[in-house]
Amino acid sequence: MSQLSFFSAESVPPAIADLTGILAAPGQVVLAGGPQGQAARLSVVVDQLWRAEALAEMIAEAGLDPEISRTDENTPLVRTALDVRLVAIALEWTRGAVKTVPAQWLPGPRELRSWTLAAGSPEADDRYLLGLDPHAPDTHTALASAMMRVGIAPTLIGTRGARPALRISGRRRLSRLVENVGEPPEAPEALSQWPRI
Numbered sequence: 001m002s003q004l005s006f007f008s009a010e011s012v013p014p015a016i017a018d019l020t021g022i023l024a025a026p027g028q029v030v031l032a033g034g035p036q037g038q039a040a041r042l043s044v045v046v047d048q049l050w051r052a053e054a055l056a057e058m059i060a061e062a063g064l065d066p067e068i069s070r071t072d073e074n075t076p077l078v079r080t081a082l083d084v085r086l087v088a089i090a091l092e093w094t095r096g097a098v099k100t101v102p103a104q105w106l107p108g109p110r111e112l113r114s115w116t117l118a119a120g121s122p123e124a125d126d127r128y129l130l131g132l133d134p135h136a137p138d139t140h141t142a143l144a145s146a147m148m149r150v151g152i153a154p155t156l157i158g159t160r161g162a163r164p165a166l167r168i169s170g171r172r173r174l175s176r177l178v179e180n181v182g183e184p185p186e187a188p189e190a191l192s193q194w195p196r197i
Contacts, residue, residue, distance in 0.1 A: 014061035014110065016086065018114055019080070024139075026135070028043050042059075049068075066079070109180040113181045118131070129165040137164070174195060
């Protein structure tokens with residue numbers, strides 16, 4: 001039985017900012033204007049349904065309405081409904097139509113959890129990958145720096161390929177990630193994809 005860290009995702013109250021981890025992954029944010037003013041929506045395509053379901057749970061915990069559907073390629077897609085409370089995040093994370101990383105952004109436990117749910121996978125027993133957005137290469141270095149500032153120094157890999165990621169290796173760094181993201185979702189498939197020491 002593992003003991004929960006004081007800093008784990010389970011010990012931090014849910015907030016809308018938790019979902020910015022989706023944007024560190026290959027997630028997207030779009031602004032939409034309407035007669036009532038602007039609203040925004042977060043979305044991410046994931047490789048397995050358990051990821052979409054666990055992210056939908058985090059979206060609901062943050063007080064937003066989640067939607068799960070499928071892309072034309074039949075891949076799970078999870079997104080929020082359009083919501084005015086996401087406008088600030090959309091403005092911080094974009095410059096024009098290009099995704100960017102806010103200068104002061106730090107991934108806390110719940111941001112790391114949403115990132116892990118969206119795009120985390122083990123590379124080997126002693127290495128874990130947090131997937132990056134291949135369509136937003138300018139975010140990669142900034143995200144690596146943000147991880148360093150929270151004490152989890154990663155290695156940036158695959159920047160020229162279709163699967164760029166931050167590699168977390170070494171017992172101390174992996175331990176810190178595991179403590180932060182908390183327990184895996186209950187789906188049986190999640191266990192093999194979750195970071196562990």
